[in-house]
Amino acid sequence: MRLQNGAVTTTPDARDIICRIAAGDLDAEIVARSDQAIAFLDHRPVFYGHTLVAPLHHVETLPEISPDALAPVMELVQRVAAAMVSALGAQGSFVAVNNTVSQSIPHLHVHVVPRTKGDGLKGFFWPRRAYAAGQAAAYATRLRDALQA
Numbered sequence: 001m002r003l004q005n006g007a008v009t010t011t012p013d014a015r016d017i018i019c020r021i022a023a024g025d026l027d028a029e030i031v032a033r034s035d036q037a038i039a040f041l042d043h044r045p046v047f048y049g050h051t052l053v054a055p056l057h058h059v060e061t062l063p064e065i066s067p068d069a070l071a072p073v074m075e076l077v078q079r080v081a082a083a084m085v086s087a088l089g090a091q092g093s094f095v096a097v098n099n100t101v102s103q104s105i106p107h108l109h110v111h112v113v114p115r116t117k118g119d120g121l122k123g124f125f126w127p128r129r130a131y132a133a134g135q136a137a138a139y140a141t142r143l144r145d146a147l148q149a
């Protein structure tokens with residue numbers, strides 16, 4: 001890494017890979033870019049064409065981004081999801097965000113995965129469970145109270 005004064009250091013680049021891709025300092029298969037967001041292929045796709053959409057400006061998780069900054073990211077997610085159908089022949093897509101847990105890059109990114117019936121992903125992500133009696137109401141109350149605060 002070359003510092004501004006021209007000195008060279010072996011210090012590892014502290015920026016996450018999305019910041020480096022956004023700055024053009026790390027190669028990626030970029031599929032779209034706007035003033036505020038970037039879309040590029042996940043290098044280890046669930047299915048071919050699996051795309052990550054991220055804000056150019058560094059923010060770590062979904063709860064931390066402002067609604068104004070989120071809107072252009074979701075606009076690009078929407079365009080990429082449409083392209084999965086029109087360009088890749090997928091029937092639809094799966095859109096997901098990991099926050100902290102299972103989040104491999106500490107920079108907010110939205111997964112857009114092309115989906116087609118019978119592609120084998122059924123039930124892969126989310127083993128389901130049942131609520132015990134009264135448990136759903138208790139969870140709903142806790143969330144409602146927090147959301148009304």
Ligand SMILES: [Zn+2]
Pocket residue numbers: 015016018019057058059106107
């Ligand atoms: Zn970043």
